[in-house]
Amino acid sequence: MEKSGPLDVLKSLSFILVVSGLLWIVLYHWRRRKLYKLVSKVPGPSGYPIIGNALIFLFKDQVDLYDSIVKLYSNYSGLFKIWMGSEPFFCIYKPEHLEIVLNHRQCLAKSTHYDFTKPFMGNGLFSAPVNIWKKTRKLINPAFNQKLLDSFVPIFSEQAEIFLEVMKKNVGEEDLDIFAKISALQMDSVCETVMGIKMTTQTSPNDFGNKLDGAMAIAWMRAFNIPYHFEFIYAISKYGKEFNRLVSDLNKITKAVISEKMKNYEENMIARKNGEIIEETRKFKTFSELLVQLYHEDKQMSEQQIQDEVNTLLAAGTDTSTTTICFTLLTLGLHPELQEKVYEEIINVLGEDRVVTKQDLQHLDLLERFIKETMRLFPIAGFFMRKADDDIDLGDGVVPANATILINTMATHRNAKYWKDPLKFDPDRFLPEEVAKRHPYCYLPFSAGPRGCLGARYAIMSMKTNLATILRKYRITTDYKSIEEVSLKVHMLLRPADGFKLSLVERT
Numbered sequence: 001m002e003k004s005g006p007l008d009v010l011k012s013l014s015f016i017l018v019v020s021g022l023l024w025i026v027l028y029h030w031r032r033r034k035l036y037k038l039v040s041k042v043p044g045p046s047g048y049p050i051i052g053n054a055l056i057f058l059f060k061d062q063v064d065l066y067d068s069i070v071k072l073y074s075n076y077s078g079l080f081k082i083w084m085g086s087e088p089f090f091c092i093y094k095p096e097h098l099e100i101v102l103n104h105r106q107c108l109a110k111s112t113h114y115d116f117t118k119p120f121m122g123n124g125l126f127s128a129p130v131n132i133w134k135k136t137r138k139l140i141n142p143a144f145n146q147k148l149l150d151s152f153v154p155i156f157s158e159q160a161e162i163f164l165e166v167m168k169k170n171v172g173e174e175d176l177d178i179f180a181k182i183s184a185l186q187m188d189s190v191c192e193t194v195m196g197i198k199m200t201t202q203t204s205p206n207d208f209g210n211k212l213d214g215a216m217a218i219a220w221m222r223a224f225n226i227p228y229h230f231e232f233i234y235a236i237s238k239y240g241k242e243f244n245r246l247v248s249d250l251n252k253i254t255k256a257v258i259s260e261k262m263k264n265y266e267e268n269m270i271a272r273k274n275g276e277i278i279e280e281t282r283k284f285k286t287f288s289e290l291l292v293q294l295y296h297e298d299k300q301m302s303e304q305q306i307q308d309e310v311n312t313l314l315a316a317g318t319d320t321s322t323t324t325i326c327f328t329l330l331t332l333g334l335h336p337e338l339q340e341k342v343y344e345e346i347i348n349v350l351g352e353d354r355v356v357t358k359q360d361l362q363h364l365d366l367l368e369r370f371i372k373e374t375m376r377l378f379p380i381a382g383f384f385m386r387k388a389d390d391d392i393d394l395g396d397g398v399v400p401a402n403a404t405i406l407i408n409t410m411a412t413h414r415n416a417k418y419w420k421d422p423l424k425f426d427p428d429r430f431l432p433e434e435v436a437k438r439h440p441y442c443y444l445p446f447s448a449g450p451r452g453c454l455g456a457r458y459a460i461m462s463m464k465t466n467l468a469t470i471l472r473k474y475r476i477t478t479d480y481k482s483i484e485e486v487s488l489k490v491h492m493l494l495r496p497a498d499g500f501k502l503s504l505v506e507r508t
């Protein structure tokens with residue numbers, strides 16, 4: 001018998017490899033046959049082998065990314081799908097679909113893309129897996145009550161008044177960056193209500209806010225760029241290195257704050273046991289103190305979980321409100337006559353000098369409708385994702401288990417099917433009688449259902465306080481001429497591609 005040489009061994013090995021590879025491919029597709037069957041029933045653009053439709057998102061700058069998503073949605077009248085590599089994405093915007101998905105018990109999971117925020121937010125509410133999320137949200141929901149939010153209004157007011165002081169020195173300056181100023185205002189309010197510390201970003205600028213913004217922007221950029229999903233590419237990239245540096249700096253600060261709250265709580269417990277009377281130095285409890293209390297009383301929250309929640313609230317609460325306030329200033333600038341009506345309302349409720357109180361907020365109706373209409377046209381968190389844990393029947397199509405669902409509320413908010421003359425700015429759309437005429441899921445700036453925004457009421461109250469304080473002293477102008485002219489980009493949240501182009505003119 002002839003002996004087999006090294007070449008024959010190599011040939012046999014190659015044969016085995018090719019056959020196993022083919023078997024693996026067949027098995028992989030066989031296991032996904034149900035998925036393919038369901039996917040095939042849903043319309044969608046044709047894609048390329050292996051990458052599918054990933055080119056829609058790949059190598060796009062922030063403006064192109066926004067335009068591509070809008071264009072994609074405009075081609076379909078309802079549910080459609082795209083392939084991101086081997087992963088099908090089901091794209092929705094119809095109110096009926098949104099209502100099913102956002103309330104479905106099997107749709108509470110966030111897609112894997114949210115994992116990129118985990119180095120900072122960990123298992124905080126925003127990115128937590130469903131089992132952890134359920135437990136934490138049940139614990140935190142009661143703490144986020146109206147009484148607590150009311151107790152924050154003096155902080156919102158105090159910070160807004162500091163903003164006016166800062167603006168006295170800056171207004172009229174060329175190249176005044178109003179977004180940065182509002183961002184500092186929000187950062188100081190959120191840091192004080194969440195952590196109980198005066199960050200003083202407004203008066204002595206520090207880079208905590210920039211670091212937070214930078215870290216979140218990189219996490220979101222990664223979600224939309226498949227090559228950076230691979231840890232070995234991301235870790236050696238400039239983004240990966242920068243992200244780790246930013247997160248490490250931010251964590252040092254929040255960790256120190258939580259350790260201090262833990263220490264205070266324990267010292268107070270001992271003092272109370274010894275019969276000492278503890279004088280409260282503040283009229284409100286911060287979120288971190290409430291979380292520390294939950295940690296001690298319920299023993300259901302670990303120290304790490306507290307830090308994850310604090311980091312989450314900082315990240316979820318600052319840029320969101322900052323960007324919405326700036327968009328509201330922009331829409332005020334675009335509509336000078338309406339702006340005067342908002343001003344009159346503020347003067348009627350507040351008078352000339354008094355700081356804003358929680359009672360005032362209930363009477364600033366037009367201002368609230370103005371903010372709501374702004375959030376319709378500029379829903380800053382207009383794209384978000386869920387994962388289906390089971391097949392989800394949407395009536396006119398089924399989303400198969402494990403698929404990602406891409407929600408685009410911008411497509412709902414600006415849709416002529418649901419909004420007459422959708423690009424017309426009209427705060428009266430939010431009069432109660434008008435709201436009652438619509439499907440409630442036509443308007444979702446804060447998402448909805450059990451996993452909707454935890455801070456929606458907090459955001460409205462803080463934005464109303466800030467805007468009322470600012471608008472009483474300043475008239476807003478913008479270089480934009482119309483809503484249509486404001487082209488948008490995806491910078492984690494939506495932002496105007498060419499900036500906000502705002503000016504503040506002192507009222508005399």
Ligand code: HEM
Pocket residue numbers: 125126127137312313316317318320321324380381384385445446447450451452453454455456458459
């Ligand atoms: C104008 C301001 C805000 C807007 C437009 C907004 C919008 C949203 C949206 C759309 C979601 C759902 C995101 C998703 O499912 O991926 C969300 C979730 C969340 N938001 Fe907000 N938000 C705002 C302000 C705030 C504030 C001020 C806080 C806290 C102080 C906050 C805390 C949260 C948290 C914790 C979640 C996650 C909820 C969960 O998964 O259970 N948000 N927000």
